[in-house]
Amino acid sequence: MLVVGIQASTGTANALPGSLSGPAAAGQRAQLVEQATTQAPGLARSLALGSQEKLVVRDVVVDADGTRHLRYDRTYGGLPVLGGDLVVHQTAGGAVKSVDRATGRALDLKSLTPGLTSAKAAAKATTTVKALVGDTSDKDEAPLAAVGTADAPQLVVWAASGTPRLAYETVVSGTRADGTPSEQHVVTDAASGAVLQQHEAIQTAAGTGQGIFVGTVPLTTTQSGSTYQLKDASRGNQYTTDLAGKTSGSGTLYTDADNIWGTGTVSNGQSAAVDAQYGAAVTWDFYKNTFGRNGIANDGKGAYSRVHYGKNYVNAFWDDSCFCMTYGDGSGNTHPLTELDVAGHEMSHGVTSRTARLNYSGESGGLNEATSDIFGTMVEFYANLPTDKPDYLIGELININGNGTPLRYMDKPSKDGASADYWSSSVKNLDVHYSSGVANHFFYLLAEGSGAKSINGVSYNSPTYSGSTVTGIGRDKAAAVWYRALTVYMTSTTNYASARTATLNAAKDLYGSGSTEYNAVAAAWTGVNVN
The missing domain is CATH 3.10.450.490 (Nuclear Transport Factor 2; Chain: A,)
Incomplete structure (x- = not known):
């Protein structure tokens, strides 16, 4: 979860010249x-x-x-x-x-009794589709990787070309090499079995969305017939649903007629969905392009997002059992928690559950939460949106405190009034969202260094426990160290002392023992009193 802790009507469409709208x-x-x-x-x-x-x-x-x-x-x-x-x-x-x-030919069929059985039609269609495995005529369409069974063929009249005749239409499902679902429609002559037509019904589409926090962004959606779905087949079929105020169930998949989603306003229910779907896409891309991780579980399968959870729910959470992220609409149902670093934070809980599986209590719980803050921040820097300039502030746009302040600060965590800047024996007794401050502070020091500075217009002044100076190695290297430590060295019970060892081992693997990066890791931990 991010903190301790309706479906709205769409806007009025602009009338198009010459049409009713x-x-x-x-x-x-x-x-x-x-x-x-x-x-x-x-x-x-x-x-x-x-x-x-x-x-x-x-x-x-x-x-x-x-x-x-x-x-x-x-x-x-x-x-x-x-x-x-x-x-x-x-x-x-x-x-x-x-x-x-569509055709000017008259329809005058002598019989509606097929000469070919439906079983033979299905077999012909499946064989035809299997012949496409490893091949494609469209450079933008990945070849088929797997072909499933055919649905029961349906008798139709074929009139699209040639002499109108009785035919079968069979749908053969499958999966393309890039994970995109395939739905091949094969039309065969009901007398001879000859293939009359074959086409792919599932199409990815380039949509546009206007979110509450992300602004106007591109969205990869799926077209099914004349309707667009907020489902991204290029990223493991991850999708976004509307819970419409409910607190259970998977929700209703968002669909749209024109592939233009949301208005950027809270009153439009799609706007929060745009934030969530884009956040999921950017998080997928960050992990894949930065670490080569193919989805949250590294299995090519996308998580899904649920928006408009409950009433006045001021929180967001990852649920491993449904492999999904959920966002409340905040106070008065007018402050959705769908900010980009929140999306990255929640999906990163899934990464932790598939790697170190850090226990969600004590110091390991703080490390679990910090991991999500660290990678949620990195997702924000990866996206580099003009509407949400990247920073080391957590949840700075959702105004969860009601006074414009962020939820957490990575440069000096204690600025939130509860988080720990440095390790002490009492840190393990704090709520995990506050004990996370030690690791958040470590990461900031490792990436940016100590002292006063301004980054993207935000002023920081990060202190150290002993007053020492820490020189940062840059956030990309810092993230690489943390990711390797998480995925290679940390376990469910890792505490701060063993996290220091894990990250030093990671730095040694990546950059060498005694390297500048290795020494910076050691200095940053000392800066937060983990020795």
Whole structure:
């Protein structure tokens, strides 16, 4: 957890020229679809469609001048017609102006009885997809790595090309080499088994989000049909859900029609989700590009995030059992705890649980919390956002104290009124969020050194226990030392004395015994009274 410790309505959309949009569109859509459904039989007759053909409404668009565009799918004998869709353009009075058809061919099938069994169609589709393993025609699409079983084939009428005929559509699921899910749709002739079409239904998309803290940022989302999901297939399928004030369950996956998420305001429920999803993405990238770690558990699988937890919940936490992060909306449900270093902090608890698994009590608990503060800070520096300039302050934007002060200070932890600057025998009795101060202070000294300085416009003045001077080695080297110590040397019961040994061993491995870096590690620990 970060501290001791509704779904909002979306904003009004701007009207697009020549279209119906915003609340009016949402309110009228059901009525427009109903009207288009009522018109469907008459339109089918006027378009000279056969007696076995029916039109099924997919969408309706109304221009500002009242012109209507009715989009229909088509069925034949109750079967979906692939390539049978059309759009009827009407005047405001309902007169047909023109029609755009996917195919102009008449549908006149002699029989709807397939010559090929569904089992054979499934086998053909699976074989076809397996032939793609290790190969791809799209340079931006990773080759298939694994192919699963096929869903039950569905009889359809194929009208997208050539002579309309009876066919099977089979969905074969799999996974691409980069972890992206695959959903191959294979259409085979129901008589000969010949492959008529094959396409990938799962697409990654480049969306844009405006978060409360991160500002306007790119988001990698997943497109499924005409809907976008706040799911990142390129980073282990990590995704964000809305708990809508609940305190249990996995929540509802965020979806969006235009792939533009949030407004940057608390009143828009998506804005906090943008913060969480972007935070998860940057944390993934930081660990992967800095340490070669492939996800929190280093298994290529993404964690998921839950936002809008409970009511007035002033906290955020990592739950190893669900492999997920959860964020409350803060006081009055108006102060979400979705700041970037919070995201990095929570995901780093997962890293600790998969590595040293530091016990969450006593000195090891302080080291556990400090690890999350250290890497949450490093995530912030990695992102280097103009809206959240990186610093050594924890939770400085969420205003959890109500007076604009940060939750914790790494250069002089005692500035929060409770955290320890230096080790003493009583540190083990402190809450882990306060005993973490010793390690946070050590990391700051190792990265930046002691004394007064300004970094990104923030003033620091870090003291040492004995008044000694510590020269920093830079945060990248400091982070490398801590990560190696965590993943190679620390155990569940590591205390501050053994953390000193672990980091010295890490520095020796990375930079050599007696190196400047090794000596700086020793000096920084002495600076916080760990000898």
